[in-house]
Amino acid sequence: MTDRVTFFDTTLRDGEQSPGAAMTLDGKLKIARVLAALGVDVIEAGFPVSSPQQAEAVREIVAALGDEDPVICALARAKSGDIEAAGAALRGGKRTRIHTFIATSDIHIAAKFSAPRFGATLREQRKSILAMTRDAIAQALEYTDDVEFSAEDAGRTDHGFLCDVVSTAVEAGATTINIPDTTGYCTPSSYAALFEAARTCAGPSAILSTHCHDDLGLAVANTLAGVEAGARQVEVTINGLGERAGNASIEEVAMALRVRADQYGVTHGLNTETLGEASRLVAVVTGFPVAPNKAVVGSNAFAHEAGIHQHGVLQNRETYEIMSAGDVGADAESIRLGRHSGRHGLFSRLDRLGLEVADADRDAVYERFVALADRKKEIYDADLHLIANPATMTDSATPFTLASLTVTTSTTEPPQAEVTLLIGATGELRVETATGDGPVDAIYRALDGAAGRPHRLESYTIRALTGAADAQGEALVVVSDGPALAQGKATSTDILRASAEAYIEARNGLDNDRPQEGDFVQEGIMASFDPA
Structure with missing residues (x-):
C-alpha cells in the first residue's frame, strides 16, 4: 500500500449539484484550470448523460487541459446509455476515467429495483446488481483502461453484500473502488469498518476511495477515518460544496493530512498555496460565499x-x-x-x-x-x-464628498454610472463616467476614477432597516489600500446612493490614514x- 493519497475533486459534478450552485461553462473551465494548478490528481468534470450542457462541459474540459494535467473523469450509472455518453464526452482525452455506480443498500434496492425484471426477492435483486456491475465495467473498459466503481449508499449497505459487489467490480476490471457515505449517515468508526471489510474483498491491487457527505457534520472526520483504514483516494470538493449539506472539503482534508502527518502517515501532491485562490473562485462562480469561520479558507481562519x-x-x-x-x-x-x-x-x-x-x-x-x-x-x-x-x-477637510450620482441600467448594455465628486482640499468638482458588471460596480469604478486612485473592495453588504416598498437600506463596505483597511456605512431609501456614500466614507478614512x-x-x- 502506497503512502500517497490521490485527490479526486468533484466540485464540477457533485459540487454543482448543490441547490442554486449551477455553473456556466466559462466558470467550469476556470475552476478546472485552478484545480489543475492546485495539483489535484483527478477532476470529475460532470455527468454527461444528465444533460447536453453537462456533456459539453466534459468535452470542453478534456480539450482545455493538457496531457500532463489531471485525469478527467465522467460519471455514469451502471447503464449502457450512461456509459456510452461518458465515453463520447471523454473521447480524445489522453488521461480519462469513467466512474460508474450502482445502489447497494437495502433501502435503495427496494426503491430502485422493484421492477419485475430485477427479481422478486432481495436475493434476486442483488444478483441483478452484480450482473449490472460486471456489464457496466466491461463496457466502460471499451473507452478507457481507468474505471472506478462506486457502491452507492455503501454506508448503509450490508457488509456481506458490499464485499460481493466489491469483489465483482475488481474481477470485472475496476481499478478504483469507492465506498461512499452517500447520505452522511456514518460515524468515523463505522466508516472505517467498511474499509476494513472492503479491503479483504478488493485485494491488494485496487485503490479504495472515500466519498463523504456532511449531513451530520462528519464528512471530513469520516474521510480521515477512511484514510487511516486504508483508503488511498479521497473524493472532495472546494469549500465542501455538494448535495444537501455538502461534501468533505478539499482544503480541510489536505491540511489535516499535512499538519497531522504524524497521525496519518501519508503524503499528497497538492500545491496548498493555491487553496485560497481556488476557494475564492468557486465562491464567485457559484455565488456561495465562504463563511468567515470556515476552517482553512475562511476570512477569520488566521x-x-x-x-x-x-x-x-x-x-x-x-x-x-x-x-x-x-x-x-x-x-x-x-x-x-x-x-x-x-x-x-x-x-x-x-x-x-x-x-x-x-x-x-x-x-x-x-x-x-x-x-x-x-x-x-x-x-x-x-x-x-x-x-x-x-x-x-x-x-481636517473631508477628502471627498458626493455631489451628484446618475446610474443607467439596461437589459442590452452594461450599467453606467456618472459621479461628481467634490475634492475637499481644492474645492474642485470632478466628473467621471464608468461601466461595470453591475450598477454598484459601475459606481465604484467611477468613484475610483474621480478620486484618481483605485482601492480594493474587501466586502460589500446591504440590508433593509425598515419594511415596505420605501424601506431604508443600509450599505456597509470595507476597502483597503495595501495593509490599511477602512469601513464606511450609509443609509438611504436609494440603496445605490447609500452604496456610493458608504464607499466614499471608507475611502475618506483611508485617505486620512496613510501609514508611512x-x-x-x-x-x-x-x-x-x-x-x-
Missing part, C-alpha cells in the same frame, strides 16, 4: 481578536496557529481589533502605524478604544489615528512584534 490570543501570537505565532496563512494562499491578517482585544494587540498596532503614545496617555487611549469597540464590529487603522490623538482629525512604514497585514503577525 485572525485573532481575543486579547489573550493576540498577546500569545505576537510572541510566537505557534501559540495559536497550527499552520501559516501562506501555506494555504491566505493573507496573514493576524491581529483584528475589536471588543475582545487587549492592550497588547492595540499598542502593537499603534506602534506599527507610527502612532506614539506616551505612558501617561495609555490608559486614556485604551479607554477610548474600548468605548469605540463597543459600538463597532471592528476597529480599523483610520479609527486608531483618532483614538491615539483625537485632535488630529477634528478640523511597514506592511502589517502582508508581512504577517511576527513582523508586528519587535523584541526588546
